[in-house]
Amino acid sequence: MSRFALHGYFRSSASFRVRIALNLKGIAYDQVPVHLVREGGEQLQAAYRAINPDSLVPSLTCGDGSVLTQSLAIIEYLEECFPTPPLLPASPLDRAFVRSVALQVASEIHPLDNLRVLKYLKGTLGVSDEQKDAWYRHWIDLGFASLEAKLVSDRRVGGYVYGDVPTLADLCLVPQVWNARRFSIPLANYPTVVRIADHAMRHDAFAAAEPGKQPDANT
C-alpha cells in the first residue's frame, strides 16, 4: 500500500489535476474510486462523507491519517513536500502568473460547469437540455477567451503556460480542455489554449492521468 490514497473520480477535473501532479513528481499512490453518478452519487454517502464531509472529490489521504481536500491546496502541499520537479517558477511575480492562470480555470470556469450545478439547473430550475448546454458553453467560452488573450500575449508562454516545463497552470488547463472536448465545445477561437493542452498531453505524466486510463474509467 502506498503512503497516499487519492479518492477521486476518473472524469473529475479536480481529480485529474492531482493525478498529474502526483505523476509529475513520481509519487506512488493508490486510487480509491468515488463514483459521482452511480446510486445517486457515492460522494454523498456516509463512507465518503466520513473522509470528506464536503462530498467533493478529490481527497488525498496520507499515511498518518491526515485528509487533504481541494485540489489546489493538495497540489501546493505536494509542491512543498516534494519540491522536485517544481510545479511553480522561482520568482514571486512568475508564481503569481502561474497561479492566476490556474485560478482562472479553478475559480472562474470549473465551478460553474460542475456536475452539481448542472443538476440544479435541470432539476430545480427546470431548464431545457439546450439551455443547460448553452450555460456550459457560455462559461467555457468566457473563460477560454480570457485565457487566450492572456496567453497569446505573454512572453513567458512557451510549449507550456510557463516556458518549457509543466506548472500548476497546465495541471488546471489540460483537464478543462479535455472536458470542453467531451462536451463538443468548438475550440477554434482558442488556439494557444489548445496548443498548450495538446503539447502537455504528450508528456507521460499527463497522458497517464487521462480519465480513460483510470481504474474506474467508464464504470
Add this chain to the structure above:
Amino acid sequence: MSRFALHGYFRSSASFRVRIALNLKGIAYDQVPVHLVREGGEQLQAAYRAINPDSLVPSLTCGDGSVLTQSLAIIEYLEECFPTPPLLPASPLDRAFVRSVALQVASEIHPLDNLRVLKYLKGTLGVSDEQKDAWYRHWIDLGFASLEAKLVSDRRVGGYVYGDVPTLADLCLVPQVWNARRFSIPLANYPTVVRIADHAMRHDAFAAAEPGKQPDANT
C-alpha cells in the same frame, strides 16, 4: 503615489480579501475604483480591459508595470514578498488546511453567487427573483454547512480559522459572511463560521477593509 494600486470595487468579495491582506501586512496602496454596475459595468470597458482583459476585479498593479490578477494569486504573491506577518502557517499540512478553507469559499461558493452569474440566470435564463434568491442561498448554505462541519471539529480552529492569528482562510471567510448578511441569508446553522467572521472583523485590518469604508462605497 504608492508602489501598489488596487483596482477593485467596494462590494467585491475578492477585492475585500486583498484589502485585508494589504492592511494586515501594512503595505501602502492606492485604490482605483472599478464600478461593476454603473454604465453597464466599468470592468467591461476598454480602460479596465487594458489592465485586465478578464474584466474581473481585483487587479493589483505594481510600480514596475506588472499586473497581478486573481485574488488568491495576489495574496500568495504578497505573502512571498512581504512575509511578515504570515498569512499561512509554517507546516505544509497546516498550510493545506488553511488553503482548503480559502478555496472552499473562493472556488465553491463565491463563483456561483458572482454578479455575472446572477445576471445570466435572470437575463438569459429568465428565472424569477425568487429563483435567483434561492440559488444564491443554496450555494451559501451548501458551502457554509461544509465549512461549519469542518471548522467545528478541527482542533486547529481558535478565534480565527487557524488558532489565534488571521490567515488566508479568514480573508476569504469574512467577505463571504458579509455578503451573506447583505442578502439576509439566515446564518444560525453556522455558529462557528459566524463566530470566526465576527471575531476577525474586530481586527483593525479587517474592519478598515469593510466595503462601507472604501472610497467608492455606495457610489
